[in-house]
Amino acid sequence: MNTMAKPIDRRKAHIRLRVNGEEVEVSFAPYKTLLEVLREDLDLTGTKHGCELGECGACAVLVDGQPLLSCLKLALECDGCSIETIEGLAEGPELHPLQAAFSDHGGSQCGYCTPGVLMTAKGLLDAEPNPSRERIKEALAGNLCRCTGYQQIVDSVEDAARVINEQRAKA
Amino acid sequence: MSSAKKFDVIGHARRRVDGRAKVTGQLRYADDLTLPRMLHAKLLRSPHPHALIEAIDIARARSHPGVQLVLTGRDFPVPFGIMPVSQDEYPLAPEHVRYVGDPVAAVIAQDEQAASEALKLIEVTYRALPTIATPEEALAHPETRIHDYGESGNIHRNQAFEFGDVEEALAQSDHVFEDVFFFEGSTHMPMEQHAALAASEGDGRFTLWSSTQNPHYLQRQLARVLQLPAAHIRVIACDNGGGFGGKCDPANHEMVVSKAALMLGRPVKICLTREEVFYLHRGRHPVLMKFRTGVTRDGKLTGMHLQTLLDGGGYGSHGPASTFYTGVLTPLTYELPRFKFEACRVFTNKPACGPKRGHGTPQPRFGQEVQLDKIAERLKLDPADLRLNMVTKANSLTASWLKIGSNGLAECIRQVVEGSGWRQKHGKLPEGRGVGIACSSYMCGAGVSIYWNKMPHSGVALTLDRSGQVTVFCGATEVGQGSDDVLAAIVAETLGISTKEVRCVTGDTGITPVDLGSYSSRVTIMMGNAALQAAGRARDMLVTAAAEQLEVLPASIVLSRGRVFAAGDAAKSMSFAEAVVYAETKFGTLGTVGSYTPPKPPGKFKAAGVGPSPAYSFSACVVEVEVDEHTGWINVPKVWIAHDIGRALNPLLARGQVIGGVYMGLGEALMEEQVFRRLPPKLSDALVHKIPSLLEYKSITSLDMPEVEVILVEDPDPNCPFGAKEVGQGPLLPVMPAVANAIFDAVGVRIDEVPITPEKVLRALQLKREGKNPRVGPERFPDVHYAEPVFVLPPGEGGDGNETKDHYKQAVNKVAERAVS
Numbered sequence: 006m007n008t009m010a011k012p013i014d015r016r017k018a019h020i021r022l023r024v025n026g027e028e029v030e031v032s033f034a035p036y037k038t039l040l041e042v043l044r045e046d047l048d049l050t051g052t053k054h055g056c057e058l059g060e061c062g063a064c065a066v067l068v069d070g071q072p073l074l075s076c077l078k079l080a081l082e083c084d085g086c087s088i089e090t091i092e093g094l095a096e097g098p099e100l101h102p103l104q105a106a107f108s109d110h111g112g113s114q115c116g117y118c119t120p121g122v123l124m125t126a127k128g129l130l131d132a133e134p135n136p137s138r139e140r141i142k143e144a145l146a147g148n149l150c151r152c153t154g155y156q157q158i159v160d161s162v163e164d165a166a167r168v169i170n171e172q173r174a175k176a
Numbered sequence: 177m178s179s180a181k182k183f184d185v186i187g188h189a190r191r192r193v194d195g196r197a198k199v200t201g202q203l204r205y206a207d208d209l210t211l212p213r214m215l216h217a218k219l220l221r222s223p224h225p226h227a228l229i230e231a232i233d234i235a236r237a238r239s240h241p242g243v244q245l246v247l248t249g250r251d252f253p254v255p256f257g258i259m260p261v262s263q264d265e266y267p268l269a270p271e272h273v274r275y276v277g278d279p280v281a282a283v284i285a286q287d288e289q290a291a292s293e294a295l296k297l298i299e300v301t302y303r304a305l306p307t308i309a310t311p312e313e314a315l316a317h318p319e320t321r322i323h324d325y326g327e328s329g330n331i332h333r334n335q336a337f338e339f340g341d342v343e344e345a346l347a348q349s350d351h352v353f354e355d356v357f358f359f360e361g362s363t364h365m366p367m368e369q370h371a372a373l374a375a376s377e378g379d380g381r382f383t384l385w386s387s388t389q390n391p392h393y394l395q396r397q398l399a400r401v402l403q404l405p406a407a408h409i410r411v412i413a414c415d416n417g418g419g420f421g422g423k424c425d426p427a428n429h430e431m432v433v434s435k436a437a438l439m440l441g442r443p444v445k446i447c448l449t450r451e452e453v454f455y456l457h458r459g460r461h462p463v464l465m466k467f468r469t470g471v472t473r474d475g476k477l478t479g480m481h482l483q484t485l486l487d488g489g490g491y492g493s494h495g496p497a498s499t500f501y502t503g504v505l506t507p508l509t510y511e512l513p514r515f516k517f518e519a520c521r522v523f524t525n526k527p528a529c530g531p532k533r534g535h536g537t538p539q540p541r542f543g544q545e546v547q548l549d550k551i552a553e554r555l556k557l558d559p560a561d562l563r564l565n566m567v568t569k570a571n572s573l574t575a576s577w578l579k580i581g582s583n584g585l586a587e588c589i590r591q592v593v594e595g596s597g598w599r600q601k602h603g604k605l606p607e608g609r610g611v612g613i614a615c616s617s618y619m620c621g622a623g624v625s626i627y628w629n630k631m632p633h634s635g636v637a638l639t640l641d642r643s644g645q646v647t648v649f650c651g652a653t654e655v656g657q658g659s660d661d662v663l664a665a666i667v668a669e670t671l672g673i674s675t676k677e678v679r680c681v682t683g684d685t686g687i688t689p690v691d692l693g694s695y696s697s698r699v700t701i702m703m704g705n706a707a708l709q710a711a712g713r714a715r716d717m718l719v720t721a722a723a724e725q726l727e728v729l730p731a732s733i734v735l736s737r738g739r740v741f742a743a744g745d746a747a748k749s750m751s752f753a754e755a756v757v758y759a760e761t762k763f764g765t766l767g768t769v770g771s772y773t774p775p776k777p778p779g780k781f782k783a784a785g786v787g788p789s790p791a792y793s794f795s796a797c798v799v800e801v802e803v804d805e806h807t808g809w810i811n812v813p814k815v816w817i818a819h820d821i822g823r824a825l826n827p828l829l830a831r832g833q834v835i836g837g838v839y840m841g842l843g844e845a846l847m848e849e850q851v852f853r854r855l856p857p858k859l860s861d862a863l864v865h866k867i868p869s870l871l872e873y874k875s876i877t878s879l880d881m882p883e884v885e886v887i888l889v890e891d892p893d894p895n896c897p898f899g900a901k902e903v904g905q906g907p908l909l910p911v912m913p914a915v916a917n918a919i920f921d922a923v924g925v926r927i928d929e930v931p932i933t934p935e936k937v938l939r940a941l942q943l944k945r946e947g948k949n950p951r952v953g954p955e956r957f958p959d960v961h962y963a964e965p966v967f968v969l970p971p972g973e974g975g976d977g978n979e980t981k982d983h984y985k986q987a988v989n990k991v992a993e994r995a996v997s
Binding site for chain 1: 191192194195196197198199200201202203204205207208241242286287289290364365366367368369415416417418419420449450655656657658828829831832835836837838839840869870871875876877878879881883884
């Protein structure tokens with residue numbers, strides 16, 4: 006045991022981010038990934054990890070609107086970026102149409118892959134409001150889900166696209 | 177579905193009660209938890225598949241900045257294991273490591289980085305031992321034992337049972353089919369890596385939050401390892417990010433953080449890396465199988481002799497149960513007058529195998545269903561009709577003394593044949609395309625607990641208060657399957673309220689009644705029956721109080737949609753909350769309990785407790801495939817599956833379980849394999865996991881997954897709550913053989929092993945072109961010295977469920993007498 010040794014000084018990096026619309030500053034060890042900074046330094050544990058090697062998609066977030074695996078991105082590279090995570094998807098108490106559709110169509114079982122899937126799907130629908138079923142499957146091919154067999158995920162995204170388009174038409 | 181209309185909640189597709197937390201990122205999985213002053217743990221794992229530890233030097237690691245504690249095997253003198261008969265693991269190996277990845281030391285430090293750095297400073301001196309890589313090697317090399325217990329040498333378990341004279345039955349059959357099959361091992365791959373957080377409460381008490389499917393068994397094993405009263409240990413099962421059986425065993429890391437938290441008086445957390453999850457494993461056993469099956473010329477089974485050989489890996493785990501399960505459920509689907517099975521599990525120097533979705537039964541089901549396809553082909557019978565003509569009956573006993581209750585298998589076959597267009601497709605699609613059919617059955621909960629006792633398997637407590645609040649407590653564990661939703665639905669339906677009005681408190685040994693855990697597809701049936709009893713008792717109190725107040729007979733009181741009222745008299749009505757107030761006034765503080773104990777197994781022979789269940793689910797599946805004869809590539813455009821669920825409590829979730837089962841089954845059929853390789857001798861000759869990563873361990877993605885048409889067959893089972901049977905495991909089972917059978921229909925080759933890779937298909941097609949037997953699969957079954965079987969007469973032959981002690985001696989004497997006369 007080494008209680009008298011000098012304290013470990015790791016929080017040498019400091020950046021500013023826009024996270025779910027809020028300006029934040031954060032200090033952290035420079036080797037940390039965006040995933041680790043979100044979860045450990047900003048307490049945003051909604052973003053999950055399944056491999057920390059870029060293989061499973063659980064940690065997907067939107068960086069400047071683009072889906073990105075946060076486990077492969079150093080947080081240091083994100084200075085000044087705008088990050089969207091699962092915590093920012095709902096507007097107040099209202100679920101985002103994707104969240105509502107996942108609830109209604111069984112798109113989420115254990116729920117562990119869900120934040121990554123939802124953020125990837127949001128990235129898709131923001132860029133392509135009318136994706137085909139095949140296109141949805143293609144966009145989500147990097148998000149592994151062990152529970153659903155994907156069918157109800159694809160159903161959910163299809164339905165959410167419909168709802169979002171209807172809302173846009175009304176507005 | 178007219179029957180569903182009688183219910184307010186049951187049978188209606190609903191958002192699951194925990195759904196909102198899942199889609200908003202608010203659900204707290206184990207690794208999402210942090211506590212003030214929390215420390216982090218990391219494990220050092222063996223780089224050798226088989227070795228003795230000669231020395232461990234932890235001095236440098238202990239003095240590394242930020243390190244608080246280093247633990248080794250010396251700190252854990254007591255072994256553990258999920259089953260009482262194989263307590264063969266230590267939290268940290270004290271002297272003997274048995275696979276690459278076996279934990280030998282732990283560092284607890286200020287952060288993960290410091291812990292990881294310190295791991296590299298621990299110096300372990302190993303003396304390498306000969307490595308057992310395969311079951312064949314385990315049988316051939318009894319010396320250099322991996323464990324010093326078991327049957328003998330490296331044989332862990334030998335089990336043999338014979339129900340009626342099978343040799344006689346085979347001798348009198350028109351045909352006897354003999355086939356050898358192999359089912360490769362695979363792993364659960366839950367998306368959540370296992371994590372655990374322990375916090376001391378002082379006075380030798382602590383709480384452990386963990387990704388575990390079985391908090392109750394974990395509590396018992398922690399008490400054993402730490403030598404503490406179980407009552408001082410509170411295990412909270414966090415919502416699991418998938419389990420599939422992979423979080424059933426108590427695990428090394430859970431013991432380590434608990435011990436460290438007690439020693440340091442500070443919270444300690446660990447989260448395994450994905451690579452470590454592959455080492456912890458406890459997944460599907462690789463099983464080699466030999467079937468000798470007798471049939472009449474019109475396609476009825478006469479008898480079956482099944483032999484299995486399981487590759488158990490380095491530890492016992494659930495192995496004794498897994499070994500039984502490679503035999504015991506086989507007779508559930510078709511009339512089988514006589515049945516013999518011999519099973520053997522061996523130790524090898526690989527991560528331990530254990531329970532994975534279907535536990536021990538997908539392997540023999542694969543062999544049985546592919547062999548039936550061969551039988552149909554030979555007898556020139558339609559494979560669907562062959563099956564339909566011999567399905568087991570409802571309310572019957574199998575030759576092996578399993579009591580079947582409701583049985584929707586025939587209906588499943590009919591519906592899946594109809595839905596898939598089987599009659600227009602089988603044998604009629606163009607070359608390269610085909611369809612295959614297969615069936616299966618699974619338990620609705622193991623009839624006997626993992627440790628012997630006569631207590632309930634599930635307990636539920638329910639409280640109501642004057643606010644109208646209903647809280648239900650149960651030790652059952654949410655692993656994603658919807659266990660909380662089942663609990664809320666049953667309570668809500670019984671009390672006439674919506675699921676939103678029911679708060680579920682589950683999986684916490686400190687405050688919830690014991691439920692044995694999320695395994696063996698037991699939760700809906702066992703927790704459900706306990707909940708039904710608890711809610712029924714609460715309903716009785718509400719009815720009594722409301723009837724008194726409304727001045728009507730209790731029998732006329734109806735609870736529905738948040739109202740309590742007299743049937744046929746709209747004026748006599750009150751809200752649910754008002755009824756609770758009257759009940760609390762009349763009875764005092766309101767609380768009820770319910771519990772469930774499964775019926776006694778009908779068999780009385782030794783080990784008759786493995787296989788019996790309160791009910792069995794049945795499934796039938798048709799898979800369509802397209803095979804590219806140039807590349808061997810297999811495309812699955814569509815799957816039809818009918819599942820006899822008894823009743824779907826929430827059809828949305830039930831369908832999700834079925835599709836998820838098909839998904840996992842397709843993965844096992846086509847690509848998933850937990851396989852090993854030896855490093856080149858110049859490196860170390862070690863036996864290492866070939867692919868401990870999610871990229872290389874191939875699983876089905878959204879692009880590979882076909883559309884699945886789900887048919888839920890609802891024939892309520894009287895032993896089950898609202899008639900609901902299991903759906904979490906059964907639908908996986910028929911998928912693998914249906915794929916193999918479809919490939920035969922498409923291109924005329926037999927692949928008698930999974931996974932069925934393009935390479936194997938190409939090899940078989942080459943054999944076909946050369947005019948040879950177009951089959952790829954194991955060539956032979958090794959010589960296994962099985963135990964003398966326990967002989968039990970089947971119910972149809974006058975048996976009473978007991979073992980016939982001297983059957984084999986008497987049989988030998990009879991033969992001798994005949995020879996003399």
